[in-house]
Amino acid sequence: MRVMRECVRAAVAFILLGSAAAQSPQSANDVIDQVLRDGARTVARPVQQAREPIVMGVRVGQHDDRTRFVVELSEPVAMRTFTLTNPNRVVIDMPLVKWHLEGPPRTGGYGAVRSYRYGTFRTGNSRFVIDLAQPVNVGEPMVLEPVNGSGYRVVFDLFPTAQAKFDRAAGWPSDLRARDNAAQVASLPQNPPPLRSRIKRVIVIDPGHGGTDPGTHSTDGQAEKELVLGVSLQLERVLLARGYTVHMTRDSDVAVELSERRAIAQSWHADLLISVHANSHPDPGITGLSIYTLSEKGSDAEARAVAKKENEADKRSGAERAGDNDVASILLALSQRDTMNKSSRFAEAAISTLRNETDILPHKPHRDAAFVVLKSPEVPSVLIELGYMTNPDEARKMQSDGWRARVARAIAAAVDRQFMTAAEAGPATGRASE
Numbered sequence: 001m002r003v004m005r006e007c008v009r010a011a012v013a014f015i016l017l018g019s020a021a022a023q024s025p026q027s028a029n030d031v032i033d034q035v036l037r038d039g040a041r042t043v044a045r046p047v048q049q050a051r052e053p054i055v056m057g058v059r060v061g062q063h064d065d066r067t068r069f070v071v072e073l074s075e076p077v078a079m080r081t082f083t084l085t086n087p088n089r090v091v092i093d094m095p096l097v098k099w100h101l102e103g104p105p106r107t108g109g110y111g112a113v114r115s116y117r118y119g120t121f122r123t124g125n126s127r128f129v130i131d132l133a134q135p136v137n138v139g140e141p142m143v144l145e146p147v148n149g150s151g152y153r154v155v156f157d158l159f160p161t162a163q164a165k166f167d168r169a170a171g172w173p174s175d176l177r178a179r180d181n182a183a184q185v186a187s188l189p190q191n192p193p194p195l196r197s198r199i200k201r202v203i204v205i206d207p208g209h210g211g212t213d214p215g216t217h218s219t220d221g222q223a224e225k226e227l228v229l230g231v232s233l234q235l236e237r238v239l240l241a242r243g244y245t246v247h248m249t250r251d252s253d254v255a256v257e258l259s260e261r262r263a264i265a266q267s268w269h270a271d272l273l274i275s276v277h278a279n280s281h282p283d284p285g286i287t288g289l290s291i292y293t294l295s296e297k298g299s300d301a302e303a304r305a306v307a308k309k310e311n312e313a314d315k316r317s318g319a320e321r322a323g324d325n326d327v328a329s330i331l332l333a334l335s336q337r338d339t340m341n342k343s344s345r346f347a348e349a350a351i352s353t354l355r356n357e358t359d360i361l362p363h364k365p366h367r368d369a370a371f372v373v374l375k376s377p378e379v380p381s382v383l384i385e386l387g388y389m390t391n392p393d394e395a396r397k398m399q400s401d402g403w404r405a406r407v408a409r410a411i412a413a414a415v416d417r418q419f420m421t422a423a424e425a426g427p428a429t430g431r432a433s434e
């Protein structure tokens, strides 16, 4: 019952959104544009870039009397549906969105949905086309609020109906020019492209420190902030060349708060955050790369010391904030969403690919501690300490172009391994019902 009330309230919100758009005397595409512009104005973003809402997932489920088509979005958008005959289709129009779908679309065996396609039109709006296995009547869409890390879900119920009834209701809305749109619908791919090419994984690279915070430094005076930016930019090039979407938390010598770095990764719905640092130690004999994931207590005193040092970045850049120490609750959220397992899996993979290219810390190269920058509940995150700048040989090595290129390729190989495994393990979406 509570769920039903939630649905009704959400549906009212949806209708209000729809009627606000309907008050405008403009064409549907103008309305969609306007909603898009209004949305961009009212939604506060941790990053400055203007962005489209993101379609995060699609699920199709068969219930007793209906087939349910669920679209998951980063924020609510205005949608409208209409139906077309010959062949029978349902069209869902919405403003320009970014497609960020995991797993292949369902292509059979799901009640009224034979398959679905999606795309973005040159007119600046996006569209789903559901190819139907049987004529349907489309119920009022419901919008469900985010729960447990999901996005907003818009639920379309498809009830079986007679072909004659479907035919009477079908047709292009009067404001859309049928011929242009028919051509565009036809141009949407009939068969979804293969999984590997459809998934464009989003990787956020976070070069540590910057601006007034230099981090540690080598005996010959190089600052950690310069070293890690150089390696990060190299990694960006390698990942872009492999087809990943890559965002940087900084790409120049500027200070960025730790919480802002996290917010950037979250706002891009990153599949992985890689924070890049270099280490220091009172003993100049210590060398080797290590990788950290988040924990509350820290695996050992050394790990805790590294976390303390890296967490002080905000203090050095004058941006320290109180109230960022709720690691226990973050860890709970991480475990609920499998984020911690994904982070650890990547850390292990990266150590094994990097082992061939550079010195690895001999004892326990994968450690954990309470790093502020790793605390995104939804984003698998690791922090790589490339090596010790306090060891003159290692500091010199880390400045060489050859070493940087090899290390960047080894990290990218681990990224490949991370997502190939996920794809092989089966589609991430496709839960049978809501």
Ligand SMILES: [Zn+2]
Residues within 6 Å of the ligand: 208, 209, 215, 216, 224, 277, 278, 310
């Ligand atoms: Zn650092």
